[in-house]
Every structure is written in C-alpha cells, then in structure tokens.
Amino acid sequence: MMGPAHSLSGAAAWLGVGAAAAATGHTMPWPVLLTGALICAGAALAPDLDHKAATISRAFGPVSRGLCEIVDKLSYAVYKGTRKPGDPSRSGGHRTLTHTWLWAVVIGAGASILAIQGGRWAVLAILFVHMVLAIEGLLWRATRGSSSDVLVWLLAATSTWIIGGILDEPGSGSGWLFTEPGQEYLWLGLPIVLGALVHDVGDALTVSGCPILWPIPIGRKRWYPLGPPKAMRFRAGSWVELKVLMPAFMVLGGVGGAAALNYI
Numbered sequence: 001m002m003g004p005a006h007s008l009s010g011a012a013a014w015l016g017v018g019a020a021a022a023a024t025g026h027t028m029p030w031p032v033l034l035t036g037a038l039i040c041a042g043a044a045l046a047p048d049l050d051h052k053a054a055t056i057s058r059a060f061g062p063v064s065r066g067l068c069e070i071v072d073k074l075s076y077a078v079y080k081g082t083r084k085p086g087d088p089s090r091s092g093g094h095r096t097l098t099h100t101w102l103w104a105v106v107i108g109a110g111a112s113i114l115a116i117q118g119g120r121w122a123v124l125a126i127l128f129v130h131m132v133l134a135i136e137g138l139l140w141r142a143t144r145g146s147s148s149d150v151l152v153w154l155l156a157a158t159s160t161w162i163i164g165g166i167l168d169e170p171g172s173g174s175g176w177l178f179t180e181p182g183q184e185y186l187w188l189g190l191p192i193v194l195g196a197l198v199h200d201v202g203d204a205l206t207v208s209g210c211p212i213l214w215p216i217p218i219g220r221k222r223w224y225p226l227g228p229p230k231a232m233r234f235r236a237g238s239w240v241e242l243k244v245l246m247p248a249f250m251v252l253g254g255v256g257g258a259a260a261l262n263y264i
Contacts, residue, residue: 001202002237003045003055005246007137009202010044010195011037012253017194018260031166032173033260035127036191037253038159042133043195044202046107047098050075055136060129061149071098079223086220096223099203100214104196112189116182123185124164130192131156131163207233 001009014036018028028036048054049064050072057068075093090096097103114122135152167174167185178186197212204210209225218224227233234240258264 001199001206001241001245003048003137005241005249006044006199006202007041007134008246008249008253009198010040010042011134011138012249012256013194013198014040014191015253015256015260019256022260022262027262028260029171029173029176030261031163032176032187033257035163035167035173037257038134039127039130039188040191040195040198041137042130043192044199045133045137046192047103047196047199050092050096050098051094056133059132059136059152082215082222084217084220084222087223095203095208095210097214099200099210099212101197101200101212102214104193104200107196108189108193110189111192112186115185115188120164120168123188124160126188127160127164128156131159204228205233206236209233
C-alpha cells in the first residue's frame with residue numbers, strides 16, 4: 001500500500017478499538033480517542049523506514065534519511081542471517097524486519113517504556129514524531145514537496161503541545177487503561193503496535209505479500225510472504241487501493257469514531 005492508505009487504515013483501526021471499548025463499557029476519553037487515532041495513523045507509516053523513497057524516510061530531512069539507511073542495512077543483515085533455503089536472495093532490507101509482528105511489539109513496548117521513564121518531554125517527543133507522520137499521511141496532497149516540511153513540523157509541534165496539555169488534565173486520558181501510579185501514558189505504545197500491524201496487513205494484501213509472522217518458520221521459509229490467494233491481491237497504488245480501500249477506511253473510521261463517542 002501507499003502512505004495515504006496506510007495512514008487512513010491506521011486511524012480507522014484505532015477508532016474501531018475505541019468503538020469496541022465503548023461497547024464493553026470502557027469508553028475512551030475523547031482525547032485518548034483522538035490522540036490514539038493520530039498516533040496510529042503515523043505509526044502505520046513507520047515500517048517503511050527501510051525504504052528510502054517512503055514518506056517516513058523523507059519526513060525529518062537528513063535525520064530520517066540517515067536512519068533509513070541504517071534500518072535498511074540492519075534489516076538486510078537480519079534477513080541474510082536468518083533466511084532458510086526456501087527464502088529467495090535479495091539485495092536490500094525492504095519488507096523484512098520492520099514488517100513483522102516482533103518489530104511492532106518491540107517498537108510499541110519501547111515507546112511505552114520511554115513514555116513512563118522519560119516524563120513529559122519524552123511523551124511530547126513521541127507525540128511530535130507521530131503527528132508529523134500523521135499529517136504527512138493524512139494530508140498528503142497538501143504536504144507534497146520539500147518546501148512544506150517546515151510548515152508540517154510547525155503544525156505538528158503546535159498540535160503536540162495542545163494535545164499534550166489536554167491529556168495532562170485530570171480525567172483526560174494520561175492514565176487511561178493503566179491506572180496505577182507511575183503508569184501514566186503507558187498506553188501510548190498500543191496505537192504504535194496497532195499501526196505497525198495494520199501496515200503489515202495492508203502490505204500483505206498486495207502482490208508481494210508481507211512476512212508478518214517472522215521469525216516463525218513456514219515450510220522451507222522463515223520469511224514467508226503472508227497474504228491472500230494471489231488472485232485477490234493488488235498492486236500498491238492501483239485503483240483497488242484508491243477507489244475501494246481508501247473510501248472504505250474513511251467510512252469505517254467515521255462509524256468507529258461515532259460509536260466510540262456513543263453517538264450510535
């Protein structure tokens with residue numbers, strides 16, 4: 001999938017989680033619903049940090065481009081070191097390590113630990129990174145071109161400061177789900193895990209599939225490209241993605257958000 005579809009699917013997925021929480025009597029505070037949807041939309045772009053042309057690799061200028069090269073080399077090294085006889089040879093690390101359930105869990109857990117250990121500034125940093133990605137993904141037409149980068153960063157910084165202040169207010173969501181003292185913002189890792197997994201599922205629907213289950217071996221492959229039957233797959237950027245899936249994500253997100261807020 002392309003970046004916009006990934007971000008829309010991430011936002012829709014978190015809004016769906018909010019709807020499920022409301023249905024079980026554990027309604028999310030609206031700041032958690034909003035923040036989680038934006039984080040999940042941004043996190044749904046993150047696995048493509050192994051690809052130099054991806055949105056996330058361009059989103060933070062030289063910093064993200066340099067990190068992209070490191071992640072690509074790391075992913076390729078892990079692929080070479082763990083591949084089985086049935087896994088094909090390849091020349092790069094795209095759609096390997098960062099497109100697995102294990103990567104999603106590790107990144108999400110790392111974000112949660114950073115949030116509770118690093119205090120307010122760590123929380124703001126996590127929010128800022130994902131706000132930038134969410135803006136890049138959800139408002140892709142308005143953010144095209146390098147000249148818009150500074151405006152995106154300013155909008156993300158302003159949004160982060162405002163949302164961070166709201167979440168810090170009593171009852172607004174900093175202690176949602178994890179209520180023990182010292183566990184504030186522990187939940188921030190959840191939309192990050194979900195966003196990464198939604199990305200992987202989206203890529204699994206495309207022609208190449210996605211090795212979501214690594215390192216669990218399947219037959220003669222450890223990097224098995226999971227996906228539906230090939231006749232049901234599509235190419236990234238095709239009409240199926242643009243004309244069917246993206247509108248569907250918008251509708252599902254709207255319904256999920258309304259249900260999460262108990263409007264339906």
